[in-house]
Amino acid sequence: MDNLDRRIIDQLRQNSRAAYGDIGGVIGLSASAVKRRVDRLMADGVIRGFTIHVDxxxxxxxxxxxxxxxxxxxxxxxxxxxxxxxxxxxxxxxxxxxxxxxxxxxxxxxxxxxxxxxxxxxxxxxxxxxxxxxxxxxxxxxx
The missing domain is CATH 3.30.70.920 (Lrp/AsnC effector binding domain/regulation of amino acid metabolism (RAM) domain)
Known part of the structure; x- marks a missing residue:
């Protein structure tokens, strides 16, 4: 896991529904590069799932x-x-x-x-x- 992965995770923590293109725009990657990294982070068990938080x-x-x-x-x-x-x-x-x-x-x-x-x-x-x-x-x- 490198700094780009950490920045992707930070963006997903703020909004797990964020579009890959929006995340990529913040961290300097294409949407497809973000998607590949998210897929890898999920396959490796770093990202365990996506959820919502209800008040x-x-x-x-x-x-x-x-x-x-x-x-x-x-x-x-x-x-x-x-x-x-x-x-x-x-x-x-x-x-x-x-x-x-x-x-x-x-x-x-x-x-x-x-x-x-x-x-x-x-x-x-x-x-x-x-x-x-x-x-x-x-x-x-x-x-």
Whole structure:
């Protein structure tokens, strides 16, 4: 992957529906050269797919929280994944260093549905407790 590939990816991140000719005009390549590079990046697995990002508020998911998850004993990441995949309000999660075992990003319709989702997590066999921070306003959001 070279600098032209990186610039193509930057353009696609800004607008994945951009025409190859438009991308080429920005980075100095022909539309066909951009297409060949995009095809190669896809074949190599660098680009995994194209998607849309819908404003969560349009779907009624206006309540957002970050939840620190604390487990009893040692819990394998695969076990945490299985637990969290079963809670639809979980949009992102990862194991972390520090005192918490995982950090979980949740989006819910309202406080009551967030509370229900948190209860589903808290009632899991190896979960000791959680610490929740509700997002008041989003300052920066990058994909």
């Amino acid at each position: 969560p508020s349009v779907e009624g998911l206006e309540t957002e929280a970050y939840v620190e998850l604390f487990c009893r004993g040692t819990v394998a990441p695969d076990e945490l994944r299985r637990l969290l995949e079963g809670v639809p309000d979980v949009v992102d999660a990862g194991t972390v260093s520090g005192s918490a075992d995982a950090i979980v990003h949740m989006r819910s319709h309202n406080i009551a549905s967030l509370e229900d989702a948190l209860e589903a997590v808290r009632n899991a066999p190896n979960v000791d407790h959680t610490r929740t921070s509700i997002v008041m306003s989003r300052l920066i959001y990058r994909q």
